[in-house]
Amino acid sequence: MSQHDQVKNDQEKSKQQQQQQQDGKEFVPKSPDQNDLEKLNQNDENQKK
Structure with a gap:
């Protein structure tokens, strides 16, 4: 496995952990701007590959 x-x-793991933490809290939907940035x-x- 390469370093990248x-x-x-x-x-990915940290994203999943953050999502699990969010589930415990009051859910706050992301703004469209954030979704676009992601x-x-x-x-x-994908283009760098």
Whole structure:
């Protein structure tokens, strides 16, 4: 496994943990801007491969 893949896996794990923590709290929906930013970031990652 490359170092980049390792970092990505760590990011996925931390995302999942954050989501689990959010489930315990009052749920706050993301703003459309945040969703768009995340999509852009994912597109950048996909293009780098």
